[in-house]
Amino acid sequence: MADEEEKHGHNHDHKGIDADAHALEHIHDHDRQFQADIEDNEPEHYELMTYAIKELLVEKGHLSVDEIRRAQEKLDSWQPSRGAKIVARAWFDPDYKQRLLKDGNEAMSDFGVDAGGAKLTVLENTEDVHNVVVCTLCSCYPRSVLGLPPDWYRSKSYRARVVIEPREVLKEFGTDIDDEVTVRVHDSLADLRYLVIPKRPKGTEGWSEDKLASIVTRDSMVGVVNPSVS
């Protein structure tokens, strides 16, 4: 029983009617890993501040819990499919593309999308130029058309590397850019937000706007990949 005692921390008989229940009770003694719960880590400073301000606003009657929840729900409802529709129309309708390049906010209002205070600046990928967007200081991102930014966009490694070795970073996304093509990085850190119109792939001639929208992915509108016809 010496081995058994070592494993369990105590000596007992596993046989009998309660053996299963007992095994469950002591399951933590075995080499099992559990996925961490969200609350397992201590909240960070700004998280605590957020909770405190939220409670104060509610307590003082400035906002209701329901209003806050609705606002969060609204933010979550902003999805890259919005941007995809805009890009698909730009591919489909050259006049719309010109409007979009001239004034993103004006053109996106056709889809009922409001960028708020941010100025949506639209960049077009062509045979000669490939655009890619980053915010080196934080995580500025065109949320009104793409929703919340992915983790890789906010990561320090993407933010630090894409400005100094964009071609290597793009390669890691599976995107090889020819030497003759100019790579333009856009560091978005003020009042502008950037949306990339990727290159329309070959083989999409005669497609409807809806079908075109189906191949425009989030990452292609940040500029790290080119859409493809699978």
Next chain:
Amino acid sequence: MLFGVEVAMKQRFQKGDMVSVLNTHPPGHRRTPYYCRGKLGEIERVCGEYKNPEELAYGFSGEPFKWLYRVRFNQAELWDHYSGSKGDTIDIDIYEHWLEAAT
């Protein structure tokens, strides 16, 4: 400027002007990344007037408004050992008070 309280300032730079970014390192909330400070670039476009985020960050009004530009830098100007193509660029949004005319 709204309501005629202050006469709107005309922007100092136009598209195509060469500018250099101030090579200064004041403490606090700054929106001009270190990697372009002291570097030479070209005004790609004038974006309009915006409240100054470096003041807004501390609860001030952000006024007077600042002109915002997109400045285009050659990668080779920013990094000594840039390995990509010669024509590669970075466009950075920079407020006017960070820029001076380059000769």
